[in-house]
Structures are given as C-alpha cells and as structure tokens.
Amino acid sequence: MKASALGPMESLSMTDRVENILREYLMDNGFKPGDSLPNETEIAQKLNVSRNVVREALSRLRMLGLIESRTRRGMIMAQPDLFAGxxxxxxxxxxxxxxxxxxxxxxxxxxxxxxxxxxxxxxxxxxxxxxxxxxxxxxxxxxxxxxxxxxxxxxxxxxxxxxxxxxxxxxxxxxxxxxxxxxxxxxxxxxxxxxxxxxxxxxxxxxxxxxxxxxxxxxxxxxxxxxxxxxxx
Amino acid sequence: MKASALGPMESLSMTDRVENILREYLMDNGFKPGDSLPNETEIAQKLNVSRNVVREALSRLRMLGLIESRTRRGMIMAQPDLFAGxxxxxxxxxxxxxxxxxxxxxxxxxxxxxxxxxxxxxxxxxxxxxxxxxxxxxxxxxxxxxxxxxxxxxxxxxxxxxxxxxxxxxxxxxxxxxxxxxxxxxxxxxxxxxxxxxxxxxxxxxxxxxxxxxxxxxxxxxxxxxxxxxxxx
DNA sequence: TAATTACATTTGTAGGACAAATAAACAAAC
DNA sequence: GTTTGTTTATTTGTCCTACAAATGTAATTA
The missing domain is CATH 1.20.120.530 (GntR ligand-binding domain-like)
Structure with missing residues (x-):
C-alpha cells in the first residue's frame, strides 16, 4: 500500500537505487579516471543507507570497471571496460x-x-x-x-x-x-x-x-x- | 608474501572469486530461467565465506539480469539482459x-x-x-x-x-x-x-x-x- | 634534514540481528 | 470435503558492530 502510493518504480531495491545514484553522480560531475570518490561510510551517511547497501552497489560498479579501490587509498574512478558486463x-x-x-x-x-x-x-x-x-x-x-x-x-x-x-x-x-x-x-x-x-x-x-x-x-x-x-x- | 606464493591472480577479492564460482556453477550445471538457486546462507557456508561476500557477488549477477530474487521465494535463474552491463x-x-x-x-x-x-x-x-x-x-x-x-x-x-x-x-x-x-x-x-x-x-x-x-x-x-x-x- | 616508527584511515571480510514478505502448513467455517 | 482464514517458518533486504590488512600521514629520532 505504502509502496504503490510512493510511485510507480517501487520494485527497485536500495542497492539498485544507490547504484543509479552513484553512476549519475559520477557522470554528472564529470569524474575522470584517477579522480577519487568519497569513502564508503561517507556515502552511506549521505544517502542514509547502510554501508552494506553502498558496498553492494559499489561492487557492481567495480565489476564494470567503473571504479577501483585499494585499502586506505580509497576508491578512484577508472576506465570502464566496455565489454566487462x-x-x-x-x-x-x-x-x-x-x-x-x-x-x-x-x-x-x-x-x-x-x-x-x-x-x-x-x-x-x-x-x-x-x-x-x-x-x-x-x-x-x-x-x-x-x-x-x-x-x-x-x-x-x-x-x-x-x-x-x-x-x-x-x-x-x-x-x-x-x-x-x-x-x-x-x-x-x-x-x-x-x-x-x-x-x-x-x-x-x-x-x-x-x-x-x-x-x-x-x-x-x-x-x-x-x-x-x-x-x- | 603469502599472496604471491599462492598464485599469480591474487588481486582478486573474495567477491570476485565467488562471482566467478557462481557464474560457472550456473553455466556448468545448465541452469535455465526459472530454476531456483540455493539460498544465500547455504552458498556462504559451502564456499566458506560470509554472507556479505555472497550478497555482493549475487548483487552483480542481479544487475546483469542473470538472477532474480524475491523474499522467501528465494533466488531463481533469469534470462540475462544482453546489454544490461x-x-x-x-x-x-x-x-x-x-x-x-x-x-x-x-x-x-x-x-x-x-x-x-x-x-x-x-x-x-x-x-x-x-x-x-x-x-x-x-x-x-x-x-x-x-x-x-x-x-x-x-x-x-x-x-x-x-x-x-x-x-x-x-x-x-x-x-x-x-x-x-x-x-x-x-x-x-x-x-x-x-x-x-x-x-x-x-x-x-x-x-x-x-x-x-x-x-x-x-x-x-x-x-x-x-x-x-x-x-x- | 632524513629515516624510521607509530598512528589513523579506509577497504575487505565476518557475523549477528531483525523487518518484510510469502510459501506452506494448519485450523476453522460452511 | 472444500474453501477460507490464520499461524508458522523461511528467505531476502537492510542495518549494525567489529576487526584485519594495507597504507598514507604525522610524529619522532638520529
């Protein structure tokens, strides 16, 4: 009930939404390979979701080659592999x-x-x-x-x-x-x-x-x- | 040190490995759309990793349209969307x-x-x-x-x-x-x-x-x- | 000043908890 | 006996905490 009242695209999970938000964020702000992203906890707080959800979304972007991440160095934008998916x-x-x-x-x-x-x-x-x-x-x-x-x-x-x-x-x-x-x-x-x-x-x-x-x-x-x-x- | 001793492809994270394992499992066993997968905890135990890692891998497969999941119904194989990635x-x-x-x-x-x-x-x-x-x-x-x-x-x-x-x-x-x-x-x-x-x-x-x-x-x-x-x- | 060491930060992984949804089993009413 | 309603159990989705590993940064010392 509550779901259908909120809008038509209510089948999206939090992870789906965060994934979309992050991709749009990266593209709209002209991120280029090498640019560093905010860290996971910061993203989670900003979007009001758990770090788990953020990590699942980031995991997808990582699979596409859109981002790379190293311990302590944080996450950086990467050159996506066109055919990775x-x-x-x-x-x-x-x-x-x-x-x-x-x-x-x-x-x-x-x-x-x-x-x-x-x-x-x-x-x-x-x-x-x-x-x-x-x-x-x-x-x-x-x-x-x-x-x-x-x-x-x-x-x-x-x-x-x-x-x-x-x-x-x-x-x-x-x-x-x-x-x-x-x-x-x-x-x-x-x-x-x-x-x-x-x-x-x-x-x-x-x-x-x-x-x-x-x-x-x-x-x-x-x-x-x-x-x-x-x-x- | 330990990493380089184990093999050449040690940059793979647990999530990467589980993702590969799951895809191979689905393909080698001839899973067809509609077939149901083992549940998350079962996979995690079988592969000796946390449910988090399994979920990150599954999240990727879900993005590709390879699987779908509903509460209680579990996960089922789906028809992947060729261009989703x-x-x-x-x-x-x-x-x-x-x-x-x-x-x-x-x-x-x-x-x-x-x-x-x-x-x-x-x-x-x-x-x-x-x-x-x-x-x-x-x-x-x-x-x-x-x-x-x-x-x-x-x-x-x-x-x-x-x-x-x-x-x-x-x-x-x-x-x-x-x-x-x-x-x-x-x-x-x-x-x-x-x-x-x-x-x-x-x-x-x-x-x-x-x-x-x-x-x-x-x-x-x-x-x-x-x-x-x-x-x- | 330069090298070393200690510290702090960030990702990666683990594990527990609970809500929501729903399939299945069961109970009740006709 | 069939249908309907209710309870129960299970599975995913989300949140939380904790800690190891790695590594950039700062403090410390020669």
Whole structure:
C-alpha cells in the first residue's frame, strides 16, 4: 500500500537505487579516471543507507570497471571496460534463443560492413600474413572451425579497430553454436563455396571495397540463407 | 608474501572469486530461467565465506539480469539482459577516446552490413512508413539529429533483428558525440549529400541489396572520410 | 634534514540481528 | 470435503558492530 502510493518504480531495491545514484553522480560531475570518490561510510551517511547497501552497489560498479579501490587509498574512478558486463552473459547456454539468433545475424552484418576499413587500413605486412593463412588452407578439402577463425580473425585484426575485434571474439562462440544447430537440423554446407578465402584475399589485394563487399556476401551466402529461410513475417 | 606464493591472480577479492564460482556453477550445471538457486546462507557456508561476500557477488549477477530474487521465494535463474552491463558504461563522458572512436566506426560498419536483412525482410508496410519519413524530410534544407535518427532508426527496425536495433540505439549517443567533435575541429559537412535518404529509399524499394550497399556507402562517405583521414599507420 | 616508527584511515571480510514478505502448513467455517 | 482464514517458518533486504590488512600521514629520532 505504502509502496504503490510512493510511485510507480517501487520494485527497485536500495542497492539498485544507490547504484543509479552513484553512476549519475559520477557522470554528472564529470569524474575522470584517477579522480577519487568519497569513502564508503561517507556515502552511506549521505544517502542514509547502510554501508552494506553502498558496498553492494559499489561492487557492481567495480565489476564494470567503473571504479577501483585499494585499502586506505580509497576508491578512484577508472576506465570502464566496455565489454566487462556483456562477456559474462555471452554464453549459448544462458542466452535466449532469440538473442542467439540475433547475435548470429549480427556477426554476419559486421562481416559485411568491414570492407571500407579493410581497404583503408590494410598494410603489406597484413596482406602477407593473410596470404600465408590462405596458402596453408589451400590444400584442405574442408575448413575446420579453427581455419575459419584464423582467416576471419585476421580480417578483423586488419580493420584496425580493436573494439570491433574484441566484439567479434565475444560473438563467435554464440555464432558457432547457432550454426551447429542449423547443421544438426539438416542444413547442408558441403557444396564448395563459390568464393573461397583465396578469392577474398585476391579481391582484398587487388580489388576495390565494393568488389570485396559483394565477394564477402557470396562467401557468406550459406549462412545468410540458413538464417533468412526460416523467416515468416 | 603469502599472496604471491599462492598464485599469480591474487588481486582478486573474495567477491570476485565467488562471482566467478557462481557464474560457472550456473553455466556448468545448465541452469535455465526459472530454476531456483540455493539460498544465500547455504552458498556462504559451502564456499566458506560470509554472507556479505555472497550478497555482493549475487548483487552483480542481479544487475546483469542473470538472477532474480524475491523474499522467501528465494533466488531463481533469469534470462540475462544482453546489454544490461554495457548500457551503464556507454557514455561519452566516461569512455576512453579510443573506445569512442571505435564505436563511431562500429556504427558505420553496422550500417553498411544491414543490406541483406533489409531486402530479405522489408514489408510493404515498412516501405510506406519509411516513405512517409522521407517525404517529411524532402522539403528541409538540412537534416537535424532527430531526422537522422528517425530515418536510420526505421532502417534498423526493418532488419527484423531487435538485438541489433537495441545495440544501435546504445551506440548512437557516442556516435553523435564523436561526430560533433569532428565538426568542432573544422570538418565540413554542408555540401549536399550525393545520396540522400530519398535515394536510399528508392534503391531499397526497387533495387537490389548490392546496389543498396553501394548507395549506403556513398551516403556515409562524409563519416568514413572523417574517421579514415586521421589514420597514420 | 632524513629515516624510521607509530598512528589513523579506509577497504575487505565476518557475523549477528531483525523487518518484510510469502510459501506452506494448519485450523476453522460452511 | 472444500474453501477460507490464520499461524508458522523461511528467505531476502537492510542495518549494525567489529576487526584485519594495507597504507598514507604525522610524529619522532638520529
């Protein structure tokens, strides 16, 4: 009764509220990495909650990399790790099937979108290393999971965008899991790919970004068709 | 002294360790949403730590949406929110400049990659709504931030991938912030875009995915050049 | 002045207490 | 016998106190 009279968001615990307050406090006051925070007891008094509640909230911020703390030195603002939170839930065993399918598609989208950055930032050294990977795979009849990771992983690396590379690394286990499910359901993938890794390499070396985009699409066509064929909107 | 003798990762607090243990426990034992967890005191006894430590760890999992808890009912596994963690650090004021630049580019990559999904899933209703947006913008001399969001946001929506849509929404504030910085540094954007929203719409309606990819690239060229020109690798 | 030592402060961890909520068991009324 | 109301027990949420470990600060001494 009292709860519903106070407002609509009454499901929030003290910890939730303190967490929000602290984050807003840090952002609104322009805290930068290295800046020191008030100590725990002070925060608790100011917010009129127990130190336990404050510590639970701070524990969350610490997990996100937003703050760091050392004995006696107190707490300081830190550079948050962009993926600290997401990497802890990025697992096929706990994500919803919808989420997994979305992430499968997200990886395809990323792969299609990197062309411009590849062509803008590729170096001769990169191309040599990629060529070595391609040559190593040339004799093989079919490519293993590791072969795929090696080739495409090198591409991500060549984009010069480390956040993008990390993000893709997070995505891969889910992508792999979803695709294995497709295979188990009878999707065929054994026909030779009309655009091989070697073809992609050639385009990357001598072609244009536009050509590469189209080549990558053909290379990924099997994946696109598996995720798009089941649609019934 | 004792710490360094025990191993290399001695900077972990009890809370960090318990958090890891609990997550591994949940994943390794195939916990699914709705499954109930042992209660706090039981966990504390089993792991030989205080209930405080357990609660701090659980508080983190609760923030990620991994678990939920109600009085007396105990704790249950929940469907984690993929972006619960990342959305709390996705702010221009706290992310590193490198992260911001990477995310700026990530959004460009995403925008370039959605073509196949747009063409596979577009509906007549979607096209009508997009056309309405385009017509509304036809008379305007220059497009505002909101105009851009409206058009491109509708595109994300049309991909039929909700995770992707949410991700883009998270990305936008950072994208906008980074681009404003570019503008402040003297980058010019006032020349008329050779591929307008109306042009993109026409291609989406009557063209092919490949044509759309190329059109989108031209449309985004000003953004690409700003982020690529500063490179010096 | 410089080095050392003692002190004070702050986080990390432990443990106890109780309120609120509620599931389960039980009792009562029809 | 079924339904309704009541009691009870359990579990989380919050508060409090205490103390160890670490370490910055100040006092003390050579």
């Amino acid at each position: 997401i990497e802890k839930v990025m697992s096929p065993s706990i994500l919803s099937h919808d989420n997994q399918k979305d992430l499968f598609e997200l990886r395809l989208i990323l792969e299609m979108g990197i062309a411009e950055f590849l062509f803008a930032r590729k170096t001769d050294k990169d191309l040599e290393e990629l060529e070595a990977i391609v040559n190593k795979q040339k004799g093989l009849k079919s490519l293993s999971r590791e072969d795929e990771i090696e080739f495409h992983g090198k591409l991500y690396e060549m984009t010069g965008n480390d956040t993008f590379r990390r993000f893709q690394t997070l995505l891969f286990p889910v992508f792999d899991h979803v695709f294995k499910e497709y295979l188990d359901k009878g999707v065929h993938m054994d026909l030779p790919n009309p655009v091989s890794h070697a073809d992609l390499f050639d385009v990357l070396k001598s072609g244009t970004a536009g050509q590469f985009r189209n080549a990558m699409y053909v290379h990924l066509t099997p994946y696109f068709t598996t995720t798009l064929k089941k649609e019934h909107s | 990342i959305e709390k650090v996705m702010s221009p004021s706290i992310l590193s400049h490198d992260n911001q630049k990477d995310l700026f580019e990530l959004r460009l990559i995403l925008e370039m990659g959605i073509a196949e999904f747009l063409f596979a899933r577009k509906t007549d209703k979607d096209l009508e709504e997009l056309e309405a947006i385009v017509n509304k913008q036809k008379g305007l001399k220059s497009l505002s931030r909101e105009d851009e969001i409206e058009f491109h946001g509708k595109l994300y929506e049309m991909t039929g991938n909700d995770t992707f849509r949410r991700f883009q929404t998270l990305l936008f504030p950072v994208f906008d912030h980074v681009f404003k910085e570019y503008l402040d540094k003297g980058v010019h954007m006032d020349l008329p875009n050779p591929v307008s929203h109306a042009d993109l719409f026409d291609v989406l309606k009557s063209g092919t995915a490949g044509q759309f990819r190329n059109a989108m690239y031209v449309h985004l060229t000003p953004y690409f050049t700003t982020t690529l020109k500063k490179e010096h690798s």
